[in-house]
Amino acid sequence: MHVVTILCLVCSWIKLGESVCYRSxxxxxxxxxxxxxxxIVPHSHDDVGWxxxxxxxxxxxxxSIQNAAVQYTYDSVxxxxxxxxxxxxxxxxxxxxxxxxxEQTSHVKRKVHKVVERGQLEFVGGGWCMNxxxxxxYVDIIDQMTMGLKFLNDTFGECAAPKAVWQIDPFGHSKEQASIFAQMGFEYLFLGRIDYQDKALRMSNGEMExxxxxxxxxGTEIFTGVLYNTYGPPPGFCFDVLCGDETIVDDPDSPMFNIDRRSKQLVAYILEQSKHYRTNNIILTMGEDFHYQxxxxxxxxxxxxxxxINKVYFNSQIRLFxxxxSCYGQAVKNALVEALPRKTDDFFPYASDPHAYWTGYFTSRPTFxxxxxQTSNLLQACKQIQAVTVRRRSNVLNQFQRSQAIAQHHDAVTGTAKQHVNNDYIVRLDQGIRGCSGVFSESFNHLLSLxxxxxxxxxCAMLNISQCQTTEQNSPFIVTLYNPLAFRSSHTVRIPVTDGSYxxxxxxxxxxxxxxxxxxEAVLLLPGRNSNATNELIFRAEDLPPLGLRSYHVKTPEGKPGKRMLRSRPRTIQLPNKxxxxxxxxxxxxxxxxxxxxxxQIGNESVQQQLLFYPAMAGNNSRFEFRxxxxxIFRxxxxxxxxxxxxATKLTTIFGPVTTEIRQHINTNTMQIFRLHRDESFIELDWILGPxxxxxxxxxxxxxxxxxxEIRNNGTFFTDSNGREMLQRQLNHRLTYKVNVxxxxxxxxxxxxxxxxxxxxSTRSRMTVLNDRAQGVSSLLPGSLEFMIHRRLLHDDAFGVGEALNETAYGVGLAxxxxxxxxxxxxxxVARFLAQRMARSPILTFSPTALSAEEFRKSYRMEVALLNRDLPPNVNLLTLEPWDDQGRILxxxxxxxxxxxxEQFSQPASISLKGLFATLNIWTVEEVNLSSNRPIKILDTDELVLKPMEIRTLILSTYQ
Structure with missing residues (x-):
């Protein structure tokens, strides 16, 4: 290996100058x-928007909404x-x-380095937010964690890499999240909220760890502890200026002297808490939302x-510090004398009382x-394009990643923030979309122009409402598809156009x-739609190259369009029918x-589908039963x-060589469109609903x-965990405790x-439904899956947001x-492959042109593959992005x-890195952990083997 290479590898892990850190x-x-x-753990829980x-x-x-200013917390602490x-x-x-x-001066930054080195300021989790x-x-979780931990590594070096993570406020905990943390090298995971029945049983059995x-x-595992009081201080012992609890007076000459009484109260609490944990170590979380200003x-x-307490209760063998x-987790593990109980399922659904099941947020704010x-897919494509062209991080990419990371916060993507906050999240993502649109334009021109x-x-960010200025106002125009998948993929393209033939x-x-x-019709009537398009042009883009671009020339032909273009004639069937x-x-x-x-019915199988609704419970939340x-909360x-x-009042059928549609008209604002696509085995169901x-x-x-x-599932169904491993669910059952639902x-x-x-x-029959966004699902009836798709509520559930989930847009209820x-x-x-295609659909861009199809082919490449070969069919290129300003690629x-x-696809897969990327010449390959903040080894071979569900993370040094 070259000396320069060795020096480069050393510098990748030790940031020179102020970031060198010597942990005490x-x-x-x-x-x-x-x-x-x-x-005693002082902390402030700071929501990234709520x-x-x-x-x-x-x-x-x-x-006036909430007294909170995080900048003062860091100044003061x-x-x-x-x-x-x-x-x-x-x-x-x-x-x-x-x-x-x-915003800090170099003097303040040196102080921060010192308190980090001394272990006084501990970064826990270290993601951009608490997702x-x-x-x-899982893609967005990994990205937001990587972004935060990269900042820590670049700023403080290795000694600031967190060992512990605490998810103290999310409303339930997933198995995949725990696996991600374990793969990132975390040793300790602490949870704030688990189901009230689960917690009661764990406390009585001493199984809080x-x-x-x-x-x-x-086979990943991680030490997990449940915090005693969610994440707040013991009752009566909140000493923040936002609290009204009694302060401690230790002057015996003062008539307000109370430290003996108050200490006795705290010791009683400590002794009670200690009964429910296995070792002689307990944690007191001393902080709350936006404390320590x-x-x-x-x-x-x-x-x-x-x-x-350390003085007076010394003989009682109680010691506070x-x-x-991470120190608490280490102490617990060192003090354990017997094996801990095992957890094999997840912590969903979470209920905080008998009538408060936190399952509504699975669907809240469905358009967000x-x-x-959508932006997750767009961001991944944007990162890929920058990695294979400029190989440098740009401000556009940095800002988009920041916005997407913020959107993973547990009051953002959940749909549980106030409306004006949700609007801010949308503005941030829209700015990211606009920025990456410029990246696509510049990069696609670079790759395609001759x-x-x-x-x-x-x-066109408004394709979801069949609106695109370029395609509506121009002929000819070019549509360019970018396939972000690492294997060939086919896609049905739908383009809004005005009347005519193409x-x-x-x-x-x-x-x-x-x-x-x-x-x-329901799309034409969508509030806020501003378009002259009345038709959609549909064609099939076959075998798009892996990580590749392909352009199509579209124009209104002179004379008749010929045999390759069909104007589909709708046929309406009034109901009831004979x-x-x-x-x-x-x-x-x-x-x-x-x-x-x-x-x-689908084929010979009895399969039914129907839109329904649950009337929402109204209440004043004064008691559990009035929730x-x-x-x-879904109640x-x-x-x-x-x-x-x-x-449905009528069905409209539309036949064609590419797509056949059955439109189900329910009312003016609600309809469903069932689509059959040529060369596809699934049925697409497009739903439009609202207000x-x-x-x-x-x-x-x-x-x-x-x-x-005909499917007898006996109350059992299966769901993914954050889009990855599948989990078995059973009605009215929890694996680790007896639940009263x-x-x-x-x-x-x-x-x-x-x-x-x-x-x-018994019959090996299966029904699978894929969804295009996070939703709640159940199987309440035999052989059924019901997905909650939209919510509009008139009451708040009294868990802090202070607003009813009554979304409106353009003066009416949200569609x-x-x-x-x-x-x-x-x-x-089949479902695994379809899930990849749904999550990573092609990116479409549109360009007006004055050139004929033949002239365009002489001026532009119309197909470019950025991978020289397909990856194995069971392998996904999860990440490809510029890592730094030195041309390294993650x-x-x-x-x-x-x-x-x-039987076939669960076998290990082998990848050869040699010559894989068309525009990247790989010099060295460093393997790192999942979050890319800890080195594993330098690879001395270009062969990479992946076991089932394994993610391997590499940093590639490249040269021109």
Whole structure:
């Protein structure tokens, strides 16, 4: 290996200058074997947006909503830590800390380095935010954690790398999240919220600490502890200026002297808490939301208690000291004398009382959840394009990654922030979309132009409402598809256009079969739509190259369009009809009931689908039984889902060479479109819903229910965990405790990010439904899957947001549009491949041109592959992005099948890196952990083997 190479590798892990860090060997306090060691952990839980926006929280503006200013917390805490080396503090969200850090002088930064070295300031988790665990995709979780930990590594070096992570506020905890943390090298995981019945049993059995078996395929495990008081201080011992608790007076001459009485109260609490844990170590979380803006108040009162109790209760063998989560975790593990209980499932659903099941947020704000999934795909494509072209990070990319990271916060993608905060999240993501649109335009021109000429590439963010200025106002125009998948993929392209006929020409000059269909009435009526398009041009983009671009030339031809273009003529069937309606195309068939218009059969299989709603419970939340359905809580009024005001009034069928549609008209604002696609085995269900009517004064929760009556699943169904490994669910059952489900509907809903299925093991039949955004799902009836798709509520559920989830847009209730893909295949492998395609659909850009198809081919490459070969079919290129300003590239390869899922695809896969990337010449390959902040080894071979569900992360040094 070259000397220069060795020096480069050393520099990658030791940032020169101020980031060199020498961690104190005495960072953790000494514990006493024969004492009850009480770890006092000062902290502030700082939401990255919730009641106020991110910037409002940081600077302390809009305090009429909430008194919170994170900048003052860091100012104040640093002053206290600097004065006393015994004091400690926990920092979690890098969004806030990085903001504060960039505003500091070099003098202050040196102080921060010192308190980090001494172990006083401990970074816990270290992600950009504390992400949600139900509605965030594993891709976005990994990205936001990587972003935060990279900042820490670049700023402080290796000694600031967190050992502990605490997810103290998310509303339930996923198994995949625990696996991700284990793969990132975390040793200790602490949870704040678990189901009230689960917690009661664990406390009585002394099982508040456990080893969590986080992956059935990888065998990952992580020490996990449940915090006693969620994350707040003991009752009566909140010493923040935001609290009204009694302060500690230790002057015996004062008539307010109370330290003896107050210490006795705290010791009683400590002794009670210690009964429920296995070792002589317990943790007191001393902090709450946005505390420590005036840290001196906290520390002064805690100092008095620590000094007094350690002296007066010495013979009682109780010892208090400042500590951190990692020090506490280490002390517990060192003190254990027997094996911990094992955890093999997850912590969903979470209930905080008998009528508060936190399962509504699985679906809350469905359009925002859809946007987050869309921008996730767009960001990955943007990173890929920059990696293979400029190989440098840009401000556009940095800002987009920051916005996407913020969106993973447990009050962002969850849909549980105030409306003005949610608006801020949307603005941030929109800025990212606009920025990456420019990246695509510049990079696509660089890759496709033959003579230096350029095209103005437009990314149409409004395609979801069939609106795109370039395609509506120009002919000819170019549509360019970028396939972000590392294998060849086919895609049905839908482009909004005005009336007329169009000819589509591919990269080889061939006419492509296409058809024209009228835009659905409910889409034309969507509030806010500003478009002249009345039709959609549809064609099939076959075998897009892996990580590749392909352009199509589209124009209005002179004369007749010819045989390759078909104008599809809708046929409307009024209901009721004389007989069931059978629609067949491309070897698939659907049957719809003649009375209701509901789907009743796919091929020879009985499969039903229907839109229904649950009336939402109203209440004043004064008691458990008066809990209202809200942004967090799903609580229906009754257990039966009700049909909409009327069944479908008519069905419209549209046949074509590319796509066949069956449009189900339910009412003016609500319709469903079933699509059959040539060369596809799944059925696409496009739903348009809203505004949800509330004129009757009742909030409503809409579901899409799929039922295969012949599948006997006995209350068992399967959901993904953050889009990765599958988990078995059972109605009214929890694996680790006997549950009393007091809300039989809400208490059986689970989060689903990618797909869910039911199966009959005796007949080996299976029904699978894929979803395009995070949603809640259950199987309340035999052979069924019901996905909650939209919510509109009139009451708050009293868990802090202070607003009813009554979204409006353009002066009316919010309309939502989304899709499900339905399959009745027996093989789970089909669902895995479809899930990859749904999550990573092609990026489309559009460009006006004056050139004919033949002229365009002479001026531009119309197809470019950025991978020289497909990856193995069971391997996904999870990450490809510029890592730094030195031209290094971060790459993650992912095996996306689990052990035993498929006889063929669950086998290990081998990848050769040699010559894989068309534009990257690889010099050296460093393997790192999942979050890329800890080195593993330098690879001396270009062969990479991945086991089922394994993700391997590499940093590639490249040369021109």
């Amino acid at each position: 060997p005495n960072a953790c306090p000494q514990t006493e074997k024969d004492f009850l060691n009480v770890h 009641l106020k926006t991110v910037e409002q929280y940081y600077y302390g503006t809009n305090n 640093l002053e206290e830590l600097w004065k006393d080396s015994e004091k400690k503090f926990v920092s979690v969200e890098m969004e806030f800390f990085s903001h504060w850090w960039k 949600d665990e139900a509605t965030a995709s 456990m080893m969590w078996d986080a992956s059935d395929s990888l 005036y840290a001196h108040a906290w520390y002064k009162n805690l100092d008095k208690l620590i000094k007094y 400042y500590s951190t989560p 959840k859809g946007l987050v999934r 003579n230096g000429s350029t095209l103005n590439q437009e990314y 000819a589509v020409t591919d990269h080889e000059g061939r006419l492509v079969a296409s058809q024209m269909v009228p835009i659905a 007989e069931d309606i059978l629609v067949s195309a491309y070897g698939l068939s659907l049957k719809f009931d003649r009375q209701t218009g509901h789907l009743v 209202a359905s809200g942004a967090y 229906p009024n009754g257990t039966d889902a009700l049909p909409l005001e009327q069944p 949800i009517p509330i004129e009757d004064g009742i909030g409503k929760e809409y579901i899409s229910r799929f039922t295969a009556p 007091t809300e039989p509907t809400a208490g059986n809903f689970y989060p689903v990010n990618s797909f869910a299925y039911v199966e009959d093991k 939502a549009r989304g899709s499900h893909w339905l399959g009745v295949e027996n093989s789970r492998s 790459v993650r390869f992912e095996h996306f099948f689990g052990v035993g899922e498929d």
